[in-house]
Amino acid sequence: MFPNNPLLEPFLIIIAKVILIPVIVLNLIPLLIWMERKVSAYIQDRRGPNRANILGVRLAGMILNFADVVKLLTKEEFFPTGANRFYFVLAPGLVFFIYVITTAIIPFADVLKIGEFTMSFQVADLNVGVLYLFSMASLAVYGVMLAGWSSNNKYSLLGGLRASSQMISYEITMGLSIVTLFMMSGSVSLNDIIHYQSENPLYWNMIQQPLAFILFLIATFAETNRNPFDLPEGESELVAGYHVEYSSMKFALFFMGEYAAIIVASSVLAALFLGGWQVPFLSTQALIDNAVFFLNVIGKVFGVVSILLGLVLMVQFRPGRYKDARDFEVLILGIPALAVGIFASYFFFTQGIYDMPDWAPPVFAASVQFVTFITKVILFCFFFIWVRWTLPRFRYDQLMSFGWKGMIPASLVNLFLVSARMMF
Amino acid sequence: MQLAFFYFFSGLSILSALFVIFFRNTLSAAIALVVTLFGVACLFGLLEAHFLAAMQVLVYAGAVMVLFLFVIMLMNLGREELLKIKLAFLGIIGVITGVCLAILLVTRFMGLSAPLLSLDLGVEYGTVKSVGKLLFGEYLIPFELTSILLLVAIIGAITLARKPQS
Structure with missing residues (x-):
């Protein structure tokens, strides 16, 4: 049935992965919101959230997320006059849905092998790999555009148009900058690229391809509409951009969608440039043996x-x-x-543990790799937040001319240089 | 299971293609076209043409249609303005073109069957590698000619859109 899937996993495991992997990603969202609040607070010399508590437990402000959920669920749902209700409701769901399904190709650990049984830690190991991610992420533009248009508000329309033009412009750089990675590793599948990078940090693409890394990083900032490229939400000009008319849970979906986008972008960055689940200096075999x-x-x-x-x-x-x-x-x-x-x-x-059944070492290796991958993802998420609270915003024309006249030529030069190096 | 998916996605694309024609609202028609293109991409995926499916979504649904929506939203065409735009013989031209296309498609693809379900195509079929080998090997010259054609179109569009510099 799936000639391109060499693993042929049992149906139950596929279902479990389809449910569990989005759940893992969704559970990172409150962590990220907490990080955003705390990091911004300490950058601005404040303490951040420290009041909300359950029986006195605050977990350094993490409990505020629960208060947020209650607030957003119970707030009034508001429809602006003249809004197109169908698209108004569809848009936030679309944005959130698309970022969640892009997690399907993210590999969280190496393929688990216990005797005859094999299992990969990714929902679908597609041979089109990263292209699937790009094609799905390009659909997220519709959510933003429809939200802007259906609100019947000129600020949100401008925000939506800005967001979509920005996303289309930076997608080109995004694609061009990682063509070099595909050329080096000879595959577009994320798992193959991670295998190619090996466990030695010197061979990770971040060191091997610094220009591609910087270009891709900048492009992901623009793709996720984060500062310094958060023009679609530019408060000083557009109030809040495309979601200005949204309230209650529909706003929350946009809010969560933004963080889901950051998590997906960080996972892709970690997988493509930081060795993915590779533990530094320890291959899967070394982990299993020791x-x-x-x-x-x-x-x-x-x-x-x-x-x-x-x-x-x-x-x-x-x-x-x-x-x-x-x-x-x-x-x-x-x-x-x-x-x-x-x-x-x-x-x-x-005492310590000295007797292990056969299945334990591979499972141990996979869990160590999983933790390593999540750590790398959170590192990149922290970087996203750090940049947001440090740098000022671009002007819109600067953003566009930087994208078209700076980033795209740079990525073409990078492509040319890497091809030349591979040829000679 | 694949057959069920096939009927679902082909039904989806046909239905949304009909919506493209029958919606009065230009924006809804454009969105329906996006759904059509997406459904066709899913059909490509079912035919094991994974690369083509990804490209279809990336280029048509993700980029071309976004620009369509852009124009629609910026011009914000109402219903009255749309009704004003009427060309003479538009209906007749449309019917003739449609019938010609239908005859062409039916006669061309009558006896063909899709490689659904049973045909063994090998692991390589439809992958990035095999498509790339075809494009840069057997079909290199048509491929390069197409890219020159696109380049000419881009340059033409820029020249037309550019403000005359006095």
């Missing part, structure tokens, strides 16, 4: 860090600091951390 050693090291480090974390939290306990439940947050979090730490250290320093 699984026992690494597991014990990780267990010991986890135990010690958890004890230290618990102690640091508990030392900060001052009764009467806030005069409410928040006083006890450090104890609520600190005591379990200390207990888990003591238990883990006791177990790993006295």
Whole structure:
């Protein structure tokens, strides 16, 4: 049935992946919103969200996300006069849906092999690979355009038009800059490109192809409509751009769609340029062979860090600091951390795990690679946020002339240089 | 399963193609055209032409139609203005062209069957590699000629759109 899928996985595993991988990506969204708030706060010399709590637990402001959800779900749904209702409702769903389905080709770890059983950590290993991602992402323009048009508001229309022209212009650079990667690795499949980069960080495309990396990075900023290219939302000129008329959950879908776009862009950046799931200096085989050693090291480090974390939290306990439940947050979090730490250290320093069944080492390797990949993705997400709160915004004509007269010639030069290097 | 997908996507493309014709609202017609192109891309995917499917979505649905929408939104054509635009013999010309196209398509593709379900095409079929080998090997000259044609069209469009410099 799928001649291009050499793995032929059981149906249940395919279904599980189709459900789990979007869930993983969706769960990164609140983390990213929290990061945005905290990073922006510390860049601007503030403390950020620190009030919302459940029984005193604030998790450094993470609980504010729950408050947000309640607020957005219960707010009034507003339809502006003269709005086209069908497209008005369709647009936010379209944006969100498209970014979620692009996660289908992101490989989270190497192919898992246990005896006869094989399983890949990506929903679909398409041979068109990155092209699928580009073609789906190019459809996201419609959501933005329709939102702008159907709101029957001149600001949102201008925002929608700006967004779409910007996305089309920078898509060209995006495509051209990574053609060099395809040429080097001889494939457009993300998994093949990651395999080609190997576990040595010196061979990662970020080091090998610095110009392509910079061009692609800039283009992703424009594609995701993030600062310094967030002209579609330019508050000073367009109020809030294409989603100015949106309220309640429809606004939340745009909001989440923006972060989903950042996560997808970061995953693609991590996969294409930062070795994807490759653990630095450790190949999949090395991880499997030394699984026992690494597991014990990780267990010991986890135990010690958890004890230290618990102690640091508990030392900060001052009764009467806030005069409410928040006083006890450090104890609520600190005591379990200390207990888990003591238990883990006791177990790993006295006994440790030395007998492993056959299936354990490959699963261990895959989970380490998964954590590595997520770490790289969050690193890029942090970079997106860092840039947003550091750089000022471009002017619209500057953005366009930079895209067409700067980025596209640069990517063509890069293509030419790499081809010349490959030929001679 | 593939047959079910085939009927779903072909139904979707035919239905939305009809919508393109019957919608009065230009924007809705354009969106219906996007759905048609997307449905055709899905049919390409079912025929194992994965590269073609990705390109169809990327170029037609993702870029060309966006520019269509751009123009529609900026001009914001109402219904009355559209009714004013009427060419003489438009209906007759349309019918003749349509019938000619239908005859051509029916006679050309009557006996052909699509490689659905049973045909073994090999792993390489429809991949980026095989399409690339065909384009830059066997069909190199037509391919390059097409790109020159497109280049000429781009230059022509820019010359027409450019403001005369006095």
